Amino acid sequence: MSQKDMNQLRHEYSLRTLNENEVKSSPIEQFDYWLREAIESGIPEPNAMTLATSTFNGKPSARVVLLKHYDEKGLSFFTNYESRKAKNILQNPYGALVFFWPELERQVRIEGKIQKTSDAESDRYYSTRPDGSKIGAWASPQSSVIPNRKYLERLLADFEEEFKGKSIKRPPNWGGYILVPTLFEFWQGRPNRLHDRIQYSLINNQWEIERLAP
Numbered sequence: 001m002s003q004k005d006m007n008q009l010r011h012e013y014s015l016r017t018l019n020e021n022e023v024k025s026s027p028i029e030q031f032d033y034w035l036r037e038a039i040e041s042g043i044p045e046p047n048a049m050t051l052a053t054s055t056f057n058g059k060p061s062a063r064v065v066l067l068k069h070y071d072e073k074g075l076s077f078f079t080n081y082e083s084r085k086a087k088n089i090l091q092n093p094y095g096a097l098v099f100f101w102p103e104l105e106r107q108v109r110i111e112g113k114i115q116k117t118s119d120a121e122s123d124r125y126y127s128t129r130p131d132g133s134k135i136g137a138w139a140s141p142q143s144s145v146i147p148n149r150k151y152l153e154r155l156l157a158d159f160e161e162e163f164k165g166k167s168i169k170r171p172p173n174w175g176g177y178i179l180v181p182t183l184f185e186f187w188q189g190r191p192n193r194l195h196d197r198i199q200y201s202l203i204n205n206q207w208e209i210e211r212l213a214p
Contacts, residue, residue, distance in 0.1 A: 014105060018188035018196035020211050027184035027200035027207055028072050031108060034186065038101045050098040051077065053088035053114075061088060067099075068125055074180040075110065076117055078125055080142035081173045087143075089114050095179055105189030112181040122175030134168040135159045185212070 024030040038046035047067040054060040061084060069076040075097060079085060089095065097110040126134065139156040146152055181202070188196040197212035 012191060014189065014191075016105065016188060017190070018186060018198055020198050020209055023186065023198055023209065025207070025209075026072070027181070027186075028070065030186060030200075031070070031110075031184065034101075034104075034106060034108065035099075038099075038104060038106075041101075041103060043101055043103050046099075046101060048099075049075075049077075050100075051085060052096040052098075053085050054092050054094075055088055056091040058092075061085070068176070069121075074112065074178040076121070076125075076176050076178045078122065078176045079174070080137070080140065080171075081116075081175060082144075083142040085143075086177075089177065097179060107185075107187040109183075109185040109187070110179065110181050111183040112179045114177050114179045117176035117178050119175070123170055125176060126170040126174070131168060134170075135163060137174045138163075138168075138171050190214070 024033060035046060045066070048064050049067050050062050051065045052060055052062040063085065065077045065079065065085075067075055068078055093113050093115065095112070095114045097108075099106075099108040101107070126137075129137075135156065138159045139152065141155075183202065184200040186198045186200075190196055193214060195214040197214060199210050199212050200207045201210065202208075
């Protein structure tokens with residue numbers, strides 16, 4: 001695609017608004033309201049979020065993961081504790097999340113500190129997964145270099161045989177993380193790129209609401 005063609009990729013946003021005097025006083029309540037609207041609209045995987053992490057010296061990386069729980073304490077996801085993201089979190093516990101729902105012309109940005117969830121919470125979520133996903137957590141040496149697809153399939157077959165007819169317990173190197181938020185930004189697309197941006201900042205344990213320039 002030429003640069004000219006790229007420049008023509010332009011979407012004009014609707015007249016939907018987001019006003020600071022109309023949002024919820026709690027950012028997690030506002031997030032819950034928007035996420036429910038995203039779910040009800042039929043958007044595929046509305047809980048998909050980009051997770052950005054970095055090394056101790058600030059080298060960033062990002063990937064899409066799935067939100068599995070949220071409340072006033074924070075937002076949780078699950079992964080292999082030996083993955084690249086987990087190694088990043090060990091080096092630098094601060095991260096960021098982005099939800100993008102283009103059908104609703106909305107984004108949510110969240111920043112905060114990431115920590116492991118309890119073993120009990122990890123066990124609780126793992127127990128709800130399909131057996132195939134449970135075995136997949138055992139089979140995949142996530143983020144490691146592997147020789148080919150057949151290598152992964154052999155690992156999967158080995159663990160399927162090992163757990164045949166047995167309860168599939170959670171791997172010790174797999175579990176949850178929770179991002180404890182200190183900042184939320186709710187972005188609503190508006191015409192002429194003059195978007196609405198409402199920011200919640202945690203100051204002295206209170207959420208301060210401000211409008212940002214687009």
